[in-house]
Amino acid sequence: MLSLGDKNDAVRSLQEMLNFLHFKGRMQYKTNSPYIPLEIDGVFGPDTEDAVLDFQRENNLYADGRVGPITLHQLESDFSRRSIELTSPAAIPQPDSLTIETYNVDAYEEGYKRVRLRSDTMMAFIDVAVALRRAGGLMTSSGGIRSLDTPVNANRSATSLHYSGRAHDLYVWAAMQNPDKDPYVAQRLGDRRYRVFARCWPERAEDGALPPQTTIKDVVTYQQRSKGVAATGHFIDLTALFDSAGFKPIRARQSFEAGGDRLGAEWWHFQWEKGLVPGVSTFGDELLKIYTKPTLEKYPPWVYRSYVWQKDWF
Template sequence: MMNLTIKSSGDDVKTIQEMLAEMGFQPGSVDGLYGGKTEVAVIKFQEEQGLYADGVVGPNTWNAIREALAIHRDEQISPAVDDSGHTLMDWQRVSADRYKGGYDRFFLREDVASAYMRVYEQVQQAGGLITSSGARRSLKAKMNSSRSATSFHYTGRALDLFVGSGMKKTRTDPFIISPDGDRLWRVYARAEGGTQMDLKAVTYDSRETGKIVTGRFIDLTSLFKEEGFERIRARSSFFKKGPWLGAEWWHFQYEHGLEKGLSTFGDELLKVYSESELRETPVWQYRHRVFGVNWF
């Protein structure tokens, strides 16, 4: 797709208009003509997603629209049973706090959803937020250098906090991100009902140096760990002026019930999808990866 902007026309423009309209961005008539109303709708979408708001639909905006629409449609729910008649785990919709371009809900596997909601309720009671950049990933999602082919997101075992809710403005961000050794972070949620703390806060600009921030916070990393969620390490390239998406502070994955050396990626996929759904997807080729060996 070429960049779409004012005076562009054709089927691609019509598709963008249809997608924006479905998400409530009001692009005007769905006529394939890129006019002022469509431009305003695109800019509004870009602003909510934290993208460069220039009103131009290039590759980044196009991909963001597709992914946002998939979330909006709640994606495709798996059947209740697999090909052999075995009952599959349900996907459950859980709540999040909308913050800027983040989402106010997402989907997790049923047992993971229950664990997450226990964390969410504690944070809510303390007056904090839990934001979201999503959780469940489509089996057909395009793979790239920033997306693992064996991500826990495919299995319903992972969630991402909104990437723009921490490491940006330490005075106002919902989350403070502190170094915790060996490329790990500790995430603290700002909350009136939390504990008074002095925290070393890093940003996407400072990355390693950080500065002290004082306030009332909850140790969100500890709350997640109590419920079976683990964090992952930042990419080493992040500390060498690499892309900010390598920070990975927002990612938490549910590892409860997995056995190192035994549990496989394929086994986990088959708990939420039938084999017929998986067979022709890119992720299925990695089904034999073993937890703690060649799968995380």
């Protein structure tokens, strides 16, 4: 059992896994503090306890802030699953039609250094990444394809396009914290929708590709959700860039704009909708493009195979 006050190498390992999975003491929103990675010091302090509590809540575990056998098992399982998603393409059984591809993205804070998407989605994603980098911006990642055995919770849809390799998350802590420095800013559009602009740095941009300096108004932060702020810099409209390649954003969860968990913001999520036919395409058809039926039958997402695109809203 690990708990507040412990100091040892086991706590250090715990902190490393929590950071890798992007749990960083999210309870900090109560004091309007910005998110920062846990310090890997082997000391089970209040920040580590907050991260454990948030992990337990997200996984529907008893939330006591202590790491016993059940919490540790879930944490190690999630860590192992996420590692495989990022590094082992061969671990996913695939039919002959599409493959799972890996692409190196820009490292930023605790964001991942690579993303994995199915091959047709990856081609479109690379087009966006190349254009963004040419303008001097960063393409970050909190993940692409999701393992079939990933548990569903308040922040994970049972029919997410992540399961079929059609969705990508920008690094979730790269916006809404400090609009003067963040790699991205999220402008309020209304109806729980946001337009994401990527900051571009002159020293990173190719000759002639740097966007002009501009001011983005009504930028939402985790501290200012009802009253936006202004951000000035060199920005490229990343939402428009993604849209030109077939990627669409999704709306924030209602709980977020009511002051709830920051993970409900969803500004980071872009999904490739090209080829999906409203009222016709099914969730099962998309899964079968990258998995075999015998494999799918072993996992929960297959239960939703008959869900129809924009009818059942998978």
